[in-house]
Amino acid sequence: MKKILMTMMLFALMAVLVACGSKDEDATDDKTTGDKTEPKVEETETAEPMVITHDLGETTVEKNPEKVVVFDFGMLDTLDELGVEVAGVPQKNIPSYLSKYEDSKYVNVGGLKEPDFEAIHAMKPDVILISGRQSAMYDELSEIAPTIFVGVDTTNYMESFKENMEMVAELFGKEDEMKAELADIDERIAAINEKSSKSDAKSLIILGNEGKVSAYGLSSRFGIIHDVFGFKAADEKLEVSTHGQSITFEYILETNPDILFVIDRDAAIGGDASAKDSIENDLVKKTNAYKDGKIIYLDPDYWYLSGGGLQSVKEMIKEVEAVL
Structure with missing residues (x-):
């Protein structure tokens, strides 16, 4: 036992x-x-999802996406300002102030109106940011990756702009930087309004395109000059249109603006024509704007190709400040 x-x-x-x-x-x-x-147990980080409501729908995307495709140049200049890396851009007609994105280290994702779906699909992006020129392809792009519409609503420019800025700041964890940027923009716009409200000068905004001219009024594509900066319109009855209302040089003389703002589309897309050559003709030279040296050629990189971004809006403000 x-x-x-x-x-x-x-x-x-x-x-x-x-x-x-x-x-x-x-x-x-x-x-x-x-x-x-004791052996360490590796902790796996789970990406935080963010639900974004925009003009074309509702998109769920993980915060701090790494592979970013950007079709909107205003949003591209915003990410550039915030120090956020992007992976793919449409490299044709990139504004000169964003020329660094022409480098081969960035994937060329096609044209603004003709995206290269094969190239985008091969990238396996985490998010795609688009605006008006790509809106018809939203569903097709959404099948590749979460797609967000970031175009600015010109009928409500600043509110739309700020919504986009706050959204992208939250998406990439840049809230503090964005808060400071928007506060500075608000302050500068208030100063412009204070001066413009005291002036009786009437202004007209036109786009020059291969010898043809279109005018833009309140709430239009370039209506920020009237709606936000407070410049009085020489013609308050212009139709609201993305492409503007086709006008003649006789119309410009009849309207007789004190300030004539000009956006040269030919210069923006690298055309051979010059808006100045066609606009400063015998009829326009009779206007108050010409006589007073107030024909203002706005930088088409900011006004035509981009706009609605941190850099472009600040440069637009700077050009208008110079007028006053």
């Missing part, structure tokens, strides 16, 4: 020793102290 008990105790002791040895093998020796440290 005693032999049986001794044998059972011996087996029990061996089992304990084996268990302790197994535990020690899982532990890591601390070479400095000789102590045993």
